[in-house]
C-alpha cells in the first residue's frame with residue numbers, strides 16, 4: 032500500500048502508536064490497540080524507519096523507548112479510565128493522531144468520538160485502520176488546531192450544550208504557551224456543565240528536559256526538536272484559573288496504579304522532570 036508518512040509533529044503520532052503496538056504484543060499487555068498493530072502490520076519496516084533510530088547505540092532498542100519506558104501505556108490507561116469513568120455522549124480527542132480508542136473501547140450506543148488532527152494524519156490513520164470495525168461512532172475533524180477548530184467541530188455535529196469529555200493527550204508539549212492558553216480558552220467555551228478534561232502535562236520547560244535526555248541520538252533529537260514550551264503553569268493553576276475543578280496526579284502515581292515503572296525522565300526524585308496526568312471537571 033502506498034502511504035504518505037506524515038512529517039513534522041504528525042510523525043510523532045506514528046512513534047507513539049508503534050509503542051502501543053509493542054505494548055499490545057506483551058503477554059501482560061495493559062490493552063490491545065488494533066490500529067497500532069495494523070500500523071506495524073501494514074507498513075512494517077517503514078514504521079520502524081519512521082521511528083527514532085532503532086539501533087543508534089547498539090542496544091537494539093530505539094532511544095525513545097529507552098527514555099520513555101512504560102510511560103505510553105501508563106498514559107493510555109489514564110485516558111481510557113477517564114472515558115469509561117466519565118461517560119458522556121460526546122468525546123473529543125484533540126490531536127488524535129493514530130488514536131485507536133474508536134476501535135477498542137466499548138461505549139454505550141449513541142456515543143460519538145470526534146477526532147481532531149491535521150488532514151494528512153487522519154487520512155493516514157484511516158488508510159492504516161482499513162477494514163477494522165469501529166466499536167463506537169467516530170467522526171474525523173480534519174483541521175490544524177491553530178485554525179478555527181471549534182467551528183469545524185460544530186460543523187461535524189458537536190453540541191456545546193451537552194457535556195463533553197475532552198482528551199488532550201500528547202499535544203501540549205508541542206504548543207507554545209500562548210497557543211496552549213488559546214486552546215484551553217476555546218475548549219472551555221465549548222464545555223457545558225458536566226464536562227471533563229484529561230491532560231498530559233510536562234515540566235514548565237519540556238523542550239529543555241527532552242533535549243537533555245536526547246543526547247546525540249538522531250531519532251530522539253528529531254523528537255526533542257519538535258517540543259515547545261507548553262502551558263505556563265501547573266495543571267491545577269492552569270485549569271483552575273478557567274473554572275475547572277482539578278484532580279492532579281503525577282505520572283509516578285499513575286504508573287503505580289497499573290503496576291508499571293515510571294521512566295527516570297519523569298521521576299523528579301531521580302533527576303527527572305515534573306510530569307502530570309490530570310483530570311478536571313466543570
Ligand SMILES: C[S@@+](CC[C@H](N)C(=O)[O-])C[C@H]1O[C@@H](n2cnc3c(N)ncnc32)[C@H](O)[C@@H]1O
Pocket residue numbers: 040041042043044047048125126127128129130147148149152174175176177200201202205
Ligand atoms: C504525539 S502525537 C499524539 C497523538 C495521540 N494523541 C496519541 O496519543 O496517540 C501528537 C499529535 O499532535 C498533532 N498535532 C500537533 N500540533 C497540531 C496542530 N497544530 N493541529 C492539529 N494537530 C496537531 C499531530 O499531528 C500528532 O498527531
